[in-house]
Amino acid sequence: MGKNKIIISAIIILLFNCVIRAEKKIRPYKEHLVYFKNTPNELNVYKLYGRQDGKTVFILGGIQGDEPGGFLSADLYPDLVLEKGNLIIIPRANFHSIILNKRGVNGDMNRKFQNNKPKDVDDQIVNLIKQFMSESDLFLNLHDGWGFYRDEYIDEMRNPYRFGQSVIADADFYVKENGDTISLKKMADTVIEKVNKKIINPEHHFHFMNTRTNEPNTPFADQRKSATFFALTNYNIPAFGIETSKNLKDLELKIRYHNYVINEFLNLMGVEPEHPAILYEPPRLIYAMIVVNDRFPNMVIDGSVLNLYKGDNIKVTHIESNYKRGLTCDILNVGSEQDYMKDFEITQTTKIIFRKDNFNIGEVGINVNEMRTDYVVFLTEVNGKKQLFFQNDTLKIHRGDKLRIINVLIDGMESTSLTVNLKGFVPNVKYNTGEDRGYLIDTGNLYWKKYSLYGMGKVYPIVVTRGAKEVAKAFLRLQ
CATH class of the missing domain: 3.40.630.10 (Zn peptidases)
Incomplete structure (x- = not known):
């Protein structure tokens, strides 16, 4: 028994020394x-x-x-x-x-x-x-x-x-x-x-x-x-x-x-x-990457303007300059003097100041528009036949009909910036993003009553969001 303890101790010491050398x-x-x-x-x-x-x-x-x-x-x-x-x-x-x-x-x-x-x-x-x-x-x-x-x-x-x-x-x-x-x-x-x-x-x-x-x-x-x-x-x-x-x-x-x-x-x-080269080049902004609503990266340069809707969220995820250190971005009237890699809701027109230390190296304007949904069109297919309807309308179909949501068009807004979600439908995918456009939906399988109006299992909302903000809605009634 004593001999085994000695052997075990020796192995532990050997392993410890190997770890030290590896580190x-x-x-x-x-x-x-x-x-x-x-x-x-x-x-x-x-x-x-x-x-x-x-x-x-x-x-x-x-x-x-x-x-x-x-x-x-x-x-x-x-x-x-x-x-x-x-x-x-x-x-x-x-x-x-x-x-x-x-x-x-x-x-x-x-x-x-x-x-x-x-x-x-x-x-x-x-x-x-x-x-x-x-x-x-x-x-x-x-x-x-x-x-x-x-x-x-x-x-x-x-x-x-x-x-x-x-x-x-x-x-x-x-x-x-x-x-x-x-x-x-x-x-x-x-x-x-x-x-x-x-x-x-x-x-x-x-x-x-x-x-x-x-x-x-x-x-x-x-x-x-x-x-x-x-x-x-x-x-x-x-x-x-x-x-x-x-x-x-x-x-x-x-x-x-x-x-x-x-x-x-x-x-x-x-x-x-190896002595550093004692050369000083004026700092400049080459470009920056700004992600809108956690989905859409935008590359911006000095003097450009980013158009948003009120309530959009942005995050500056990258600043490319001719220097690597001392870089900051400041979204005026939002956050602090260092707003890099932080999410902010934008509610008014402003601009982003990019700095190296205290030198302004670039500015990007942010133009905020009021979100208008005067003209909203829902494009769908029911059993292979195209149908369209408008904001707050109700599409009436029979339970078991095959539905495909093709797109939602909102005047002045890119469709790619929207998420269209039929409440109660879960696509057969590993990761559900909430985006339901393009799927062939068997309405006979819509049994999640808790997502329907009044929990009756008959009327299901089709909700359109931009970022976290709801911008349009229509309804699907199963007869």
């Missing part, structure tokens, strides 16, 4: 995590693992929604393949504020890292960011700031209180709990020296900015609530803010400058990527 992914590989999906606060997290393990760099963009240089530069990195090291990328930490082109919707998210108990969705996102900091060896927070940082005052736009074109740290150096020192200024100076060699205009050169966050007389005490300060003091990892200037008129230039700095930090940490 272990082969480098390089990527993970894509999504939180708050299909909401204005959707958070996409990309984890990239290189062929060889190494340091992990965490790149955070879009914590403030009116700084496109940061989130668009971060957005160039999720498609990389890494030779060595790892990346964690959150291009759009505060997607709702990006859509609205505001610094923050619920206040400044970059001042919520001292909060302990989540009060709103921003705090939940901040807690997720903290979690990814704990997995990292370096944290980079991407921003756009006003003016141009200089150590000494030159003028209103170039002085120690401006943030643009700077690499920011909370101290020159930081002593960790184990006694080791993080040389923040030395790391930043190494990066800045290499970056500035690539920047032709000296006015655009980067400078190191020490906010002296923990010193009692710092003018930047508010930074104690920031992401970089939290990463440095709680996880003892080097953390930097990278700021390009909001006064640079060329968005492509902001993106390029950010990527220069990011790439040099990756090099400093030994993370070896």
